[in-house]
Amino acid sequence: MSRDRLKILLLADSRSFHTERFAGELRRLGCRVLVASVERGRMLHFHLRPRGEVRTQHYIMSAFRARALLKRFKPDIINAHFASGYGFLASLMGHHPEVPYLLHVLGSDVLIVPHMSSLRRRKVRRALLTADCIVTDSDYLAEETSSLAPTRRIETIGWGVERAALDHHRVDYALGRPLRIIVPRGQEPVYNNSFIIDALKPLIREGKVKITFPASGSLLGEFRNRLSSLSDAGVLFYDRMPRCGFVPFMAGFDVCLSAAISDSSPTILIEAMALGLIPVAAKIPGVREWLSPDSGYLFNLGKPEELRHVIKKLISDNDPHTTMKQRNLEEVCNRGIFEENMVRQVELMRSLVLETRS
Numbered sequence: 001m002s003r004d005r006l007k008i009l010l011l012a013d014s015r016s017f018h019t020e021r022f023a024g025e026l027r028r029l030g031c032r033v034l035v036a037s038v039e040r041g042r043m044l045h046f047h048l049r050p051r052g053e054v055r056t057q058h059y060i061m062s063a064f065r066a067r068a069l070l071k072r073f074k075p076d077i078i079n080a081h082f083a084s085g086y087g088f089l090a091s092l093m094g095h096h097p098e099v100p101y102l103l104h105v106l107g108s109d110v111l112i113v114p115h116m117s118s119l120r121r122r123k124v125r126r127a128l129l130t131a132d133c134i135v136t137d138s139d140y141l142a143e144e145t146s147s148l149a150p151t152r153r154i155e156t157i158g159w160g161v162e163r164a165a166l167d168h169h170r171v172d173y174a175l176g177r178p179l180r181i182i183v184p185r186g187q188e189p190v191y192n193n194s195f196i197i198d199a200l201k202p203l204i205r206e207g208k209v210k211i212t213f214p215a216s217g218s219l220l221g222e223f224r225n226r227l228s229s230l231s232d233a234g235v236l237f238y239d240r241m242p243r244c245g246f247v248p249f250m251a252g253f254d255v256c257l258s259a260a261i262s263d264s265s266p267t268i269l270i271e272a273m274a275l276g277l278i279p280v281a282a283k284i285p286g287v288r289e290w291l292s293p294d295s296g297y298l299f300n301l302g303k304p305e306e307l308r309h310v311i312k313k314l315i316s317d318n319d320p321h322t323t324m325k326q327r328n329l330e331e332v333c334n335r336g337i338f339e340e341n342m343v344r345q346v347e348l349m350r351s352l353v354l355e356t357r358s
Helices: 017-028 055-073 083-092 107-111 118-130 139-148 163-168 193-205 220-226 243-250 267-275 304-317 322-335 338-357
Strands: 007-011 032-037 077-081 101-104 133-136 154-156 179-182 209-214 235-238 255-258 278-282 297-299
Touching: 007 017, 007 055, 007 083, 017 032, 017 077, 017 338, 032 055, 055 083, 077 083, 077 338, 083 101, 083 107, 083 118, 101 118, 101 338, 107 139, 118 139, 133 139, 133 338, 139 154, 163 243, 163 267, 163 322, 179 304, 193 209, 193 220, 193 304, 243 267, 255 267, 267 278, 267 322, 278 304, 278 322, 297 304
Parallel strands: 007 032, 007 077, 077 101, 101 133, 133 154, 179 209, 179 255, 209 235, 255 278, 278 297
Antiparallel strands: none
16 A cells, blocks of 8 residues: 555446445545446446446456456455446456455345346355455345355445535424425336335325435336326426435435335435435335334335325324434434445455455
């Protein structure tokens, strides 16, 4: 490490907000970061030029170019996001005794992808088994990762929200009429947004709720078709926006709702807690480390009447949930601040480099 300035080769999707956010904070903390990506995003990156007709081939065919980049850049550490893609690519780059390989695992890497096919399972296992250390964002995901492969070392470090987001925490806790609900997960099967529409259709038609979804996802067209019988005023969409615009936008809602069927650590619900929204989520293992009856509302998947009951209760009681929201804000401040968690990330990487060279 030249003058303690950590050099990091970050293998990640250059189109992803997570990559931009992660790389940007590493640089702010004094690290030298080179992002290498098969995808062609807007952020500054080294393009690995995808080849082959299927996505797996992109990573396989990029391995030679990635190895050449490794020799030229001479990083202190390789950091791959996430197992099923760039973790697999990192595993193909060969063993480099003085360059540790740190892998960040996404919830779907372990909870969904390995169960899609034997080939995908082998790819994920290879990525996990070759990593010197794995970072997960929840203890639940760490347990599931360990059950999939006997990994060397696992650390749990959450993502969290930027400290500046706390400036947008709502001072006025009064609930709107109609109740303003944001569902900030795109139209993908895992996010189960159609369940929300089916459960809350009566309340939408009665004008008691107004629900806003992202205008994104592979199922967007199909999802819009399901809404043909509902009032345009009851279901709205928003386009992708920069982080500085999204945070105050999200702060303008009363409820943050998720019906995801799989999740490792609900970052979007942590953001809701930071902003003073009421978190409502499906009762799945991935939310248990943040959501409880004291911090939000849970409902069982497959039981739309439970979700409908929760929302009707919020409407009829008109309770601003002041105590809950203040407690949630304290919890986020204690363990959910992005900048503090990134300091932990850098400390971990430094320790891996020192251990490798000792």
